[in-house]
Amino acid sequence: MPMNLVSQxxxxxxxxxQMRKELHQVPEYSHKEEKTAGIxxxxxxxTNPDELYSGLGGHGVLAAYKGNLPGASKMFRCExxxxxxxxxxxxxxxxxxxxxxxxxxxxxxxxxRDFEGTVWLLFQPAEEVGEGAALMAKDLEAKKIFFDYAFAxxxxxxxxxxxxxxxxxxxxxxxxxxxxxxxxxPSHASxxxxxxxxxxxxxxxxxxxHGLNSRRELFEGFTLGTVVNISMGxxxxxVTPGEGYLRxxxxxxxxxxxxxxxxxxxxFAKEVGQRYSLEVSVAFFDRFPATVNDRLANEIVxxxxxxxxxxxxxxxxxxRGSDDFAFFAFNANSSYxxxxxxxxxxxxxxxxxxxxxxxxxPSLRIFRSVVYGK
Numbered sequence: 001m002p003m004n005l006v007s008q009x010x011x012x013x014x015x016x017x018q019m020r021k022e023l024h025q026v027p028e029y030s031h032k033e034e035k036t037a038g039i040x041x042x043x044x045x046x047t048n049p050d051e052l053y054s055g056l057g058g059h060g061v062l063a064a065y066k067g068n069l070p071g072a073s074k075m076f077r078c079e080x081x082x083x084x085x086x087x088x089x090x091x092x093x094x095x096x097x098x099x100x101x102x103x104x105x106x107x108x109x110x111x112x113r114d115f116e117g118t119v120w121l122l123f124q125p126a127e128e129v130g131e132g133a134a135l136m137a138k139d140l141e142a143k144k145i146f147f148d149y150a151f152a153x154x155x156x157x158x159x160x161x162x163x164x165x166x167x168x169x170x171x172x173x174x175x176x177x178x179x180x181x182x183x184x185x186p187s188h189a190s191x192x193x194x195x196x197x198x199x200x201x202x203x204x205x206x207x208x209x210h211g212l213n214s215r216r217e218l219f220e221g222f223t224l225g226t227v228v229n230i231s232m233g234x235x236x237x238x239v240t241p242g243e244g245y246l247r248x249x250x251x252x253x254x255x256x257x258x259x260x261x262x263x264x265x266x267x268f269a270k271e272v273g274q275r276y277s278l279e280v281s282v283a284f285f286d287r288f289p290a291t292v293n294d295r296l297a298n299e300i301v302x303x304x305x306x307x308x309x310x311x312x313x314x315x316x317x318x319x320r321g322s323d324d325f326a327f328f329a330f331n332a333n334s335s336y337x338x339x340x341x342x343x344x345x346x347x348x349x350x351x352x353x354x355x356x357x358x359x360x361x362p363s364l365r366i367f368r369s370v371v372y373g374k
Contacts, residue, residue: 027082057136071116072148133324159340174290186242288322297335304369
């Protein structure tokens with residue numbers, strides 16, 4: 001296979017544009033990606049993979065292509081799901097484009113097996129709700145499928161088209177949703193002094209969390225707490241509420257800091273609850289470990305960028321958002337990077353967002369070089 005086949009093969013690039021159009025027209029929410037997985041599986045079957053799995057972690061799909069030469073296994077991950085918007089379920093994150101890039105790579109590696117090791121193409125469900133990777137990783141472990149390297153990319157609005165941003169070390173913050181339930185007792189609204197109200201405890205706890213955002217001496221690196229919901233009682237003008245919730249998202253660039261932040265919040269909530277004669281219970285949701293890149297994997301990507309003349313830079317700090325790619329990166333040398341979707345246009349998840357098809361060809365060339373080492 002000539003080195004410049006990908007850039008010259010207009011037929012493949014045109015087919016990829018049609019693939020994305022097809023995927024774009026059937027957006028499905030997290031855990032409901034049945035049609036999407038079916039389309040992906042049909043395309044993969046046409047490339048004659050050595051192994052093909054479906055139904056992993058829900059609707060996850062995995063295909064393997066064995067090279068002619070011995071070597072390390074390399075996994076490439078994309079996402080199956082779309083998001084819920086005011087206009088219905090929409091691909092306002094570009095996952096249809098990410099899937100198409102891997103389907104293009106399937107065509108490349110199936111046509112030329114002159115590479116080392118095994119290439120695994122992984123189509124993950126339920127990325128948007130942060131649940132699919134952990135479920136899929138569990139199923140992969142049960143099948144004794146492991147990867148030496150794991151790679152992924154994400155389109156990023158606000159960056160010049162096709163400019164790649166690498167991250168040294170942490171790519172994305174770890175985060176967790178924390179729910180604090182304060183239970184006292186209600187009273188008639190005319191007798192608020194008879195109630196055991198959660199009001200003061202909730203707001204003192206929220207203020208304590210806000211204060212921790214500036215207590216940098218307590219942590220090794222970046223931490224951030226954000227109040228996402230406060231609720232008390234019901235809408236009833238005759239009742240002083242006796243219970244309420246404080247819900248927060250806590251995040252950090254180091255998992256140890258996130259654990260410490262959770263402990264500080266839990267201890268304070270229980271102390272303030274005791275002070276106001278309230279029962280306090282704690283629940284956690286959507287835990288994302290920090291996504292950490294490895295030097296060896298980054299070097300492979302950097303070599304692929306140089307080989308293809310792709311402009312790139314290193315980020316000055318990690319992404320504050322979280323990504324469940326971390327569940328695939330635990331036991332593999334990993335590199336997760338961003339590729340520019342253009343400086344104009346709407347951001348991810350926003351009305352008016354548009355995935356730039358111009359991303360697909362350079363992304364395919366980058367991944368091809370990662371596979372073939374040239």
